[in-house]
Amino acid sequence: MMKARVFVTLKPAVLDPQGKAIQNALNGLGFDEAQSVRQGKVIDIELSGDDNSAVQSSVTEMCEKLLANTVIEDYRIEIL
Amino acid sequence: MMKARVFVTLKPAVLDPQGKAIQNALNGLGFDEAQSVRQGKVIDIELSGDDNSAVQSSVTEMCEKLLANTVIEDYRIEIL
Numbered sequence: 001m002m003k004a005r006v007f008v009t010l011k012p013a014v015l016d017p018q019g020k021a022i023q024n025a026l027n028g029l030g031f032d033e034a035q036s037v038r039q040g041k042v043i044d045i046e047l048s049g050d051d052n053s054a055v056q057s058s059v060t061e062m063c064e065k066l067l068a069n070t071v072i073e074d075y076r077i078e079i080l
Numbered sequence: 081m082m083k084a085r086v087f088v089t090l091k092p093a094v095l096d097p098q099g100k101a102i103q104n105a106l107n108g109l110g111f112d113e114a115q116s117v118r119q120g121k122v123i124d125i126e127l128s129g130d131d132n133s134a135v136q137s138s139v140t141e142m143c144e145k146l147l148a149n150t151v152i153e154d155y156r157i158e159i160l
Binding site: 001007009019022025026029031032033034035036037038039040041042043044045046047048049055058061062065066067 | 081087089099102105106109111112113114115116117118119120121122123124125126127128129135138141142145146147
């Protein structure tokens with residue numbers, strides 16, 4: 001059993017209204033130090049198998065096919 | 081200017097229907113090795129100020145007040 005963690009974030013050039021909403025809420029609560037907020041997803045996957053490189057390539061394929069919309073999102077994989 | 085990254089994840093005892101939906105979709109695509117999936121949020125914040133411990137305590141307060149629902153969610157803060 002192995003664990004992988006996938007970070008999916010909007011590409012820097014893509015507007016992030018959800019992050020902007022969080023920033024406005026923080027500023028409204030008095031956290032004026034919050035200058036910019038971006039929100040992304042983190043997906044933790046438990047996988048059967050013990051082969052590090054096989055898991056890495058399998059998770060990469062998952063990202064390309066399902067987890068990330070590569071038109072507007074970047075992804076990063078950590079094998080834990 | 082400092083950057084903080086906040087991870088917000090459901091507590092382990094809380095059901096995660098969104099993660100389960102991702103797992104089902106992965107299994108349906110033929111990724112039978114995906115045994116369990118949990119989804120969380122990652123929030124990147126740019127903050128004014130240079131004092132590491134002040135930023136840490138400020139972001140902790142943001143988490144308690146807005147970013148996490150501490151009844152069902154855990155949060156973890158990284159100062160980058």
